[in-house]
Amino acid sequence: METSQITDLKRILANSLEGIEDPIERSRSDFCFYLENVVHDEGPHALTDYIQLADFHREIADTLMDDKTSFLLVEAFRGSGKSSLASVAWPAYLASLNPSLRFALISKTDDQAITQLTGIEAILRSAEHQRIFGDLVPHRQYYNFRAPWSEQEKVIVRPKFSRFPTFLAAGVESSLVVGKRFDCLVADDVIDLTSSFSPTTRNRIKHWFYQVLLPTRDQRWSKVVVIGTPWVADDLYDSIAKEMAGKSFFKHIRIPAIQTEQTDHGPIYKSAWPEVFPLTNLNRIKSEGHFAFQNQYMLERYDVTQSILKKEWLKLIQQDYIPKELTILQGIDPNAGRVTGKTGDMLALATVGIDADRQAYLLDLVYIKGDIQEQLLHITDHITRWNPKDIASEIEATQAHFKNYLEAKLKETLGLDITIRGITSKNVPKPIRLRAMFDAFIAGKVLVAAHVNWETGDLEPLPSLLPFVEEWISYSANAPHDDALDAVDIALSSVLEYGGRLAALTIPSEAIIIKDRENLEKEEEMSEEDLELADLLEKYEKNMTGTSVLANPSRFFQRRINFRGLNL
Incomplete structure (x- = not known):
């Protein structure tokens, strides 16, 4: 090759490389470029994949390298790679x-x-x-x-x-x-x-x-x-x-998992890191635990001095839809002060049922503040009535004496040789201990037994369960009473002993009603009995509320079983 040709080749190569930055030099000056070409992803793809940066990763990286920001606080959702x-x-x-x-x-x-x-x-x-x-x-x-x-x-x-x-x-x-x-x-x-x-x-x-x-x-x-x-x-x-x-030297970066963008047509929800956390995955995580999701993924802080629960989060189910074959579990939060002579809280005894599909139902609740004989009367009555597979009781401090006293009395009065499992909090703060129970109710893993309010046509918790609902609504670290919540939590602690984990996902009560309606609609026509009942309901609704039940078919099908056989 002649000298002139070599010179021309060098010139061509130099021109073609002009503007191409040395990757090593760029890595030294560009932290994001370094991350994407040096730092491996974690998990099963660690050997082949480098980290993939989302927009919020770049914001954090740029701030880390900014000398003007000498104090950086990053609050980001779990698994964000922060x-x-x-x-x-x-x-x-x-x-x-x-x-x-x-x-x-x-x-x-x-x-x-x-x-x-x-x-x-x-x-x-x-x-x-x-x-x-x-x-x-x-x-x-x-x-x-x-x-x-x-x-x-x-x-x-x-x-x-x-x-x-x-x-x-x-x-x-x-x-x-x-x-x-x-x-x-x-x-x-x-x-x-x-x-x-x-x-x-x-x-x-x-x-x-x-x-x-x-x-x-x-x-x-x-x-x-x-x-x-x-x-x-x-x-x-x-x-x-x-x-x-x-x-001026401080920057606070907050990255919730779901970003909300306001538009003329309403809010649009987007994942902060859709490649790793698509909205479908985030919704699944939320269904597994509401409070954990809102806290760890949406960055909402717990305020332990304020009520954090809403009544509408409780999923209700009409009594007639609850299966008859259930494993019955009971939990007791004793009023031990009535045994020792000191002032105590309320006695709460919760009854929970678990069906073959691992769905749980809150069925009944004893909630009294009587003397020891009155407490024993209610406890023995509900144990005899429900025939539980397992009974658990809190045994903090003097409550252990109540458990032993109750076992002795059950054997003496009813001839029942029952061993009541003792439950301790192990110094775990109550808000932490109860959070799993709250999530179970919110996710529909535990349904609350309900009846129909004839005046409104709405489902309402059974009267015996109202103390639980009241404590649910008013719950906070400073709430005067949480005995019903404790008793339900104690009863649900037995799930691991009998039946394993609760169902991962449960059909809400509204869906149960719709499912029943769809089954009826598959029939050729409404039966004459249903048509007669619809006429009666029509008159009843207009007399009581001035509205037509047929304007809301789901209400009719929700209530048809309850009205069947009534003398209106």
Whole structure:
């Protein structure tokens, strides 16, 4: 090849490469590009797939690299990838750009913080990362005394010696941070539901964060990144948002799983990360637990001082639709003060039935505040009436004496040799303990036995269950009574003993009515009996309400069984 041809070829190649950026250089200057080409996805596709960024990931990444924002609070839904991005990939990336930086990686426990540090180490050792930044993991014996590499402390290869490690992993309230200096504080999921519900623990964690952790920042330059999912009002994240609001160096990013866009035709709902969490999946998750979804995916905080339950969330079912073959379970929240002579709460005994499809029904409730003989009379009457497969009773403090006393009396008066299972809360805060029960009712896994109100044509809970409904509506951490809720929760605790888990999804009462109507409509015509009943109902409705029952066919079919045989 002649010299002129070689020169022309070089010129052509140079022109064709003009404008094409070196991927290594771009990775050093563009954090998002680095993420999409270096950081692997987690899970079954980890070996082949790199992380796919949504718009909110890019917003978080850009803010992490923005020097004007020295305090960042990220509240995002569970599974959003916030931890992988902000507490694993970002520290590895920034430390590789400047190995002299010092990071404190804080999580709820030492083990959780160590898990984040393990993720950082995996990135530092990856071939993709080392092609960009080289091998920063100290290998030679020379680094043994200068570069500790333990579970909780790691020092990467640095241009000069520093007393403090590149990465320190510690649990919240750890003393390891005391006396050290850090350039970057990364606090990831430092609180959970249990610690948030306790005012004492909430205040203790906030004191440690503000008075112990924040003072370890280097005063010349530092960055604080707090990542998590909110739990209750006045938790650490809520406190930070209020304390830092309006400050120029602070940014608060909130990412609920479902985004709402207002249009001229009404709201449109979109998933924040449709590739991973399509709306169908989010709706399935919501059906499995309303409160967990609203809290962990929609970022709604619990306000333990306010009522959080609505009456319309209870799913009702007409008594006639409840199967006859049920496994009966009972739960007792004793008024133990009546045994010891001290003032107590209400005695509540709840009866729950489980059918062959694992659907649960709240059937009956005893709710009294009588003396011990009156309590025994009601308990023995309902045990004899329902013949339960299992009876469980709360046995906190003096309630254990009531359980033993009840077993002895049942054997003495009725000849029943029954062992009542004792249930303890194990120091779990009540709002946490009851949340699973609330979710079960809201999801329709437990239906409330109901009857028809003849004046309105509506389903209403059975009279004996009204104390449960009243406690449901008024429930909060400060509610004067929650005995009925406790008794139902205790009864449902027996589900694991008999019948396994509750049904994953239940047909609401409205759908049961519609299903019955559809079955009737498959018949050739309405029977003469039904037509006569419809005429009677028509007259009855007009006399009582001035409206026509036939204007709402579902109401007629809902009530036809109840009216059948009545002398109107």
